Amino acid sequence: MQKPRTQGPVPPAHTGLDPGGSDEGLAAALRTGDGDAETRTVAVLLARHWQPVFDYASIGTPSAKAASMLATAASDKVLENLRHARTTAALRPLLLLTARQTAKAWAADERVTALPELQNPETGRTVPVDMFTLAENRALVARSFQAMPGPAQCLLWHVEVEAEGISVPAGLLATDPRTAAGQLDQAREIFRVGILRSHLELAQDKECRHYNRLLDVSLRRGGTLIPDIQAHLATCRHCRFAAEQLDHGGGRLALLLAEGLLGWAAQPYLDSRPARNNARYQARAAAVHGPVRGPGRHSRGGHARTLLPHPSIRHDRMAIRA
Structure with missing residues (x-):
């Protein structure tokens, strides 16, 4: 296994084409x-x-x-x-x-x-x-992201996962950065709605479909989930996994996206991104999100929300030693 950022045979950047082309x-x-x-x-x-x-x-x-x-x-x-x-x-x-x-x-x-x-x-x-x-508890994330329009994918991936400024995906899309910034929030909402749609489409019974909207509302509101939802999640893997994948606060969105595309290599890949190693980015992320807590637990609006325990993807890089 090689450490990320080992130099590869990168083709020359000066090619005579407009570097700003989409x-x-x-x-x-x-x-x-x-x-x-x-x-x-x-x-x-x-x-x-x-x-x-x-x-x-x-x-x-x-x-x-x-x-x-x-x-x-x-x-x-x-x-x-x-x-x-x-x-x-x-x-x-x-x-x-x-x-x-x-x-x-x-x-x-x-x-x-x-x-x-x-x-x-x-x-x-x-x-x-x-x-x-891919892990079973990232199936909805993967399905939602791959169903998104290409421009929304581009914005979400480069800003959230690569931690790059909005001007980077704006350049790749040949659009104005201010326009791209406005579309970024739309991309986040498209992604979330896609997870809800996938949860509903893959639900096996009426009870799961009943909790689809309730999960969305409760998780957006923050705080402890109501007893009825907690009781259902305790016995339903499908809805428990959905609740976890709908929890995007505390800086979790980047990891969820990476896990839905790269699986076990998500965290090492995030750690390899140059923008994430930039001191200014780290300071900005801390100011926006605060300290990142464990999966399924974070603060939003001053209220702690606790999800039930769930299987998590293992990021121990020792696990990939062949």
């Missing part, structure tokens, strides 16, 4: 059939997104070479798809999702895991396929 516009250039323009376009897209994908790949692979193989495979697949279809306008999460899915497929294929590059040089073992499988 990802959507650059993706459209791939479909023009102009070989020279396509080469330059690919260079710009990779210059923007290669390093984060390589950082993610380095978390769960045994060597820099293996990480480069995974990042390259994911990038090639996404770029090939962009040549034939419109982009989602959210290339970063799409690339990361593709990398996880590719790693999962590799881990399940004995012909691939037999390659020396994908084996731990000390033990000869490979990372198990379970490490690239």
